[in-house]
Amino acid sequence: MDYNFNEIEDKWQKYWAENRTFEALNDSEKPKYYALSMFPYPSGAGLHVGHPLGYIACDIYARYKRHKGFNVLHPMGYDSFGLPAEQYAIQTGQHPAITTAANIKRYREQLDQLGFSFDWSREVRTSDPNYYKWTQWVFIKLFDSWYNNDAARAEPIQHLVTLFEKEGNAKVNAACDDDTPDFSAADWGQFSDTDKQRMLLKYRLTYLADAEVNWCPALGTVLANDEIVNGVSERGGHPVIRKKMTQWMMRITAYAQRLLDGLETIDWPQPLKDAQTNWIGRSEGAFISFKIISNSDVGALETSNATDTLQTPLSNSIDVFTTRPDTIFGVSFMTLAPEHELVAKITTPTQKAEVTAYIEATAKRSERDRMADVKTISGAFTGAYAEHPFTKAPIPIWIGDYVLASYGTGAVMAVPCGDQRDYDFAKHFDIHIPNIFEGIDISKEAFADKANTVIANSGFLNGLSYKEATTKTIAELEMIGQGKGKVNYRLRDAVFSRQRYWGEPFPVYYVNGLPQMIDAAHLPLELPEVEKYLPTETGEPPLGNAAIWAWDSLGKKVVDNGEVDNMTIFPLELNTMPGWAGSSQYFNRYMDPHNDQAIYAQEAINYWQDVDLYIGGSEHATGHLLYSRFWQKFLFDRGVAPKEEFAQKLINQGMITGTSAYVYKDLDSNQIFSKGLLEGKNVIPIHADVSLIDASDQLNVEAFKKWQPEYKDAEFILEDGKYIVGREIEKMSKSKYNVVNPDQICEAYGADSLRLYEMFLGPLEQSKPWNTAGITGVHSFLKKLWKLYLNIDDTVPTGENLKTLHKTIKKVEADIEAFSFNTSVSTFMICVNELTAQKCASRAVLEPLAILVSPYAPHMAEELWEKLGHSESIAYATFPVFETQYLVESTKEYPISFNGKLRFKLELPLTMGKEEIEATVMAHEKTQVQLQGRTPKKVIVVPGKIVNIVG
């Protein structure tokens, strides 16, 4: 009887679906385990073999945990809002919902084929109104909250209103807009309702603000940095301008410190934690205010009566942020970003031409250019001077493109002796470099070693260390009112508006230009039908095309403009939410996905708590994975979620790359040369479809000619009668003809082979090339496994049989726990080879083996389980746990330098018992001893311990 994988797989997929084998209960006597794969965007291209890698790993672990007696939640869904469906709609007019539904259908077929143990009864789709109702609900909740820095948590906005009524905002320590003015309780009482709303907007966790965006007038849309090449749009080559637009923002910066602290409590990969840490970018230092010295031009400067020079900077001073306030006496110039707003105001007439030319030159360079090219030093002198806060000495003010407008204050105090970039700048422009470090030679380079800093030539700081001098400087600055200590983050608030159609509508309408939330009882606010998915002619987002998109004063969506008094209807928000909105809380929604009274029942989340294992790509490090942590912390603060971090453990699966194949066409003739014949030839490589290549890189020439008829008359120059292709590792893509679909593999080898092979390819986290040829190895393993079960009987297993089994159990279990699936597949292969050689047919050995294999090859395992006479699905079987014994155990270590006779007590596997042997050992040398067993063994003894059995 052959191993008929197609038949077996169809049978069990059907069985699992009919018996709802993998549906999880929201309460159970068993301990809970939540294993989650990142849900996919259902693209039109379907899955290729690279996509399921993480799903397979997660599924293996989920099945393993079920066998271990856990109540496992293993759901799947779709992140189904997104740009491709919208662009397809723009081209064809087909509604994105239709495109999306078709893509999802295809995804589901492909996923089902692979035998995942997903609980499909919990499927979510972010574009489903029943789902995005709760995305909108979270948005309203954010709007209804402010961040109390003293309590370090989000609180209802009503608390803040109460505070304002009582004592104004003087004592309120909140995350809020920088330009928030002070007001008293009396002021608040006199504010109009509109003023109050405006003021509260400065505190809410989601708020409207003018954000600078890359606006492309021709496309009528905002572009990401990635979509801009050399100052014009990647698509169409239209000009792009920086423009301020009113956008919804998320006050993620309020959570900067907690997002940082939380990283220490979760088991995520270090590189990913590093990426988030760097993204949040905490640095300790000080804000320092430098007065601009009056000269003939300074009359033009505005003067201001503001009292707090730090909150609302005077226009005749320059604020800088520095991490090295201790080097304040080393300042010999200042550098502003060329885009800094003060540049135009302070530049002297004599320097005007040079500065303007420099700014123009800078504007043409992309940030990437500015970054890649650190060797070219450029800048210009503005002609203006600032005053040193302590020495009162004049400091020349320069502009330079090594200073970025977007970080800190867009200005730096330059300390050339302590910072290499400042040093290089000073050398290049021949600016004085004062030395403020005791005993340090700065004639060649700057000295930036904080730990070994002793300050000199610095007035009241002389002789102090970095730490002491920093504290002292900040104290002195605070005394003269020209600075204060400050923790700065590079993290910035996230823009939350998109000028798109295919996204969640904001539950927002406007009264007198001020945003109002729709009553939650009326959610979801569903997307309107539009004629066109492009921006309107007046440049409004696509929702502006809707015939009806307004709200009446009773809080009901207007269905017919004609019936309602125009005075009581209000416009709805035209922007939609970004892609990451729907993915920022989906993991919680899976816990209670059909609840339409609440985002999820408290009992449900109290049971499931959080994700135990999350598997997905590292490309989400500073996007989805940061925003989700932010939302989760917010939901935690507001009592909606019981855990502050949503995922305890996270694994980044690596990418599976394609192995492209090339043929080599001679440039001057119609000959195509095999790979080994290229010496001295002038050839151009041409992609060949990977399905035309066999395991030994030989091309099927006739099939190639058929596939690319333009080469049907070409002469193929063979080596040893074969055409050998060249190979190159590239990303899998249609254009490189290296895409391999899981469907093809499943048809030829079965889903179990594919699952095993994807795991066998290499470590989960590593990126590795796909090569279909290698799948025969794991496929023949399955066939051998099948054969083992053909002659099953009830004989008592031999010691050898049991040893093989126990060895396998121990290794496989340890490997699964360590997510080292590749080595466990090898262990299976060895096991089956050994049992085959031993002619083992014992049920006592093969029954546990079937369970052991089942996470990897579930269909095969189910079939074998049935063959063993079990009526229940293997999904309910318990993982075999045996007391595994150490193969060899030394009871005592001996010193490396020992010379002479020693007795070793060895504990042997299984039934072999214990044995004592005597051996003569030499200092520093390995010793071989012979064991008297049923089969004699050699044991290598090394100084200090016993290592291994041989033979």
Next chain:
RNA sequence: GCUCGAGUGGUGGAAUUGGUAGACACGUUGGACUUAAAAUCCAAUGGCCAUUGUGGCCGUGCGGGUUCAAGUCCCGCCUCGAGUACCA
């Protein structure tokens, strides 16, 4: 430039805490079974040298170091990959 990761046979990759480097698999070569092919099974397979018996030398990107012992630890380089917002 910075941050993180990785370099082991023809290929993908093994190698608990430093302890017989190359497990397992692909490929290749030879053999068995076949009219033949496929499938299956058996054997060999890091390099070099020697030899017909067992043997010797060199080998984990490069150069040093620690150690009885280094793929593994330390120092200095090189190459490749990923991320990136010159973060003051």
